[in-house]
Amino acid sequence: MTFKGFAVQYPEYEVITPQTKKSFTLRSLNVQEEERLKGSLVTPTKIAEHLNSCLFNSIVSKPPDITDLDSFIRNTTLKDRDALLYGLYHITYEEIRNYQVKCTACANNYSVTVQASSTFNFNSYPGENILTDSHKVELPVSKGVFVTIKQPTLFDEVYGITQLSNRPGTTIELITETLIISKFEQDVPEKKNPIIYSDRVDVIDAYLSLPAKDKRTIYRTYEKEFGAYGIELKMQSNCTSCGNQDKYDIDLVESFFRSLFSA
Ligand SMILES: [Zn+2]
Numbered sequence: 001m002t003f004k005g006f007a008v009q010y011p012e013y014e015v016i017t018p019q020t021k022k023s024f025t026l027r028s029l030n031v032q033e034e035e036r037l038k039g040s041l042v043t044p045t046k047i048a049e050h051l052n053s054c055l056f057n058s059i060v061s062k063p064p065d066i067t068d069l070d071s072f073i074r075n076t077t078l079k080d081r082d083a084l085l086y087g088l089y090h091i092t093y094e095e096i097r098n099y100q101v102k103c104t105a106c107a108n109n110y111s112v113t114v115q116a117s118s119t120f121n122f123n124s125y126p127g128e129n130i131l132t133d134s135h136k137v138e139l140p141v142s143k144g145v146f147v148t149i150k151q152p153t154l155f156d157e158v159y160g161i162t163q164l165s166n167r168p169g170t171t172i173e174l175i176t177e178t179l180i181i182s183k184f185e186q187d188v189p190e191k192k193n194p195i196i197y198s199d200r201v202d203v204i205d206a207y208l209s210l211p212a213k214d215k216r217t218i219y220r221t222y223e224k225e226f227g228a229y230g231i232e233l234k235m236q237s238n239c240t241s242c243g244n245q246d247k248y249d250i251d252l253v254e255s256f257f258r259s260l261f262s263a
Contacts, residue, residue, distance in 0.1 A: 012060055015087035017080035018230045019125045019151060024084060025061040028092045033057070038260050044172055045165045048157050051253070055084050073154035077130060078179075079230035081154060083122075085252050086231055090116045093259050096250060101237060105244035112237045112248075119250055125229035134182060135225045139214040144187040146194070147218055151226040152179035160200055170204060178207050180222045 010027040017024070029037075033054060040050035056069050066072050076084070089096075096119070098111040127133050134150045160175045183198035184206045197206050207215075233250035 011091050013087045013091035015084050016124075017076065017083050018122055019077045019079050019130045019226075020075060021124065022063045022066075022075075022080075023061075024059055024063075024087070026055075026058045026084065026087045026091060027060050029054070029058060029088065034260055037257070041257060045161055048154070048161060051081070051085070052154050052158065055081065055088060058088055070155075073158060075131065076154050077151050078154065078157060079151065079227070082252055083231045085256060086116065086120065086233070089252065089256055089259070096233075096235075096255050097259060099235075099248075099250060099255060099258075101246065101248050103239035103242065103244055104246050106239060106242045108239055108241040110240040112235065114235050114237075116233075119233040119235045121232040121234065123229050123232070125226070130226065130229075133226075135221060136185075137217065137221050139210070140217055141211040141213050145214075146185040146187075147221075148182045148185070149180055149218065149221050149225060150182045164200060164204070167201070174204060174208075175200075178204050180226070181207060181218065 010030070012025050012027050014023060014025050016022070037050060037054055040046050052073055053069060056072050059072075062072075066075060093116070095113055095115050097113045099113070100109060100111050102109050130151050131153065134148050136146055136148045139145045139147060156179050157176065160179055161172060164170050164175050165172060178200075181203050183196055184203065185194040185196050187194050197203060207218075210218075233252055234247060235250060236245060236247050238245050
């Protein structure tokens with residue numbers, strides 16, 4: 001007999017994205033998709049692309065303006081992806097197994113297993129359109145320099161990594177953490193118009209030159225305007241050695257890849 005597929009209905013789960021507020025239905029990953037994702041781990045610059053296409057392929061129903069992978073990555077934010085990944089995780093694995101934590105009182109390392117749904121919190125973006133919203137602030141130390149903060153999309157991430165990861169001295173962490181900056185503007189006293197730096201290379205170089213205090217202003221502004229809206233996965237646990245109770249934020253991307261190997 002040649003295998004023609006089982007008549008299996010994969011489990012499905014509906015996710016409302018917290019930032020763009022769209023409804024998706026996702027189905028569980030199959031074994032082949034798990035294997036493909038594991039394979040993507042060997043190339044760090046490809047992880048984002050693989051995650052995006054894996055998520056897109058798991059979508060059973062989606063909003064009408066999302067017609068293909070390209071429109072998906074342009075209209076979905078990084079925080080929305082966390083929510084979709086949560087949905088995929090929930091429907092594929094249900095529980096977050098053997099999550100490694102470190103006790104803040106006695107430094108004991110131990111592992112915890114929790115139901116994914118028990119960790120879940122959702123905070124919806126109150127604005128109209130997060131894809132076009134931005135927020136401009138003057139930097140407190142670099143007077144006359146303004147930064148415009150936005151919520152990056154999956155496209156921004158893939159584009160940034162593809163364009164810049166081969167540039168000497170530019171790490172994936174640096175590319176990712178500067179995605180929230182859409183541009184810098186510098187007032188010049190004798191000129192009418194400010195100088196604008198919006199190219200990714202210029203944005204990263206300008207960012208690296210900032211005093212540390214200005215960096216904090218950038219991240220505080222992002223958190224307040226955009227970052228606070230999304231899902232949060234929190235759990236509480238008691239240390240297996242001293243009994244101290246701690247709260248932990250779960251990194252979903254990390255636990256996702258870990259469960260691929262322990263499933
Ligand atoms: Zn302890």
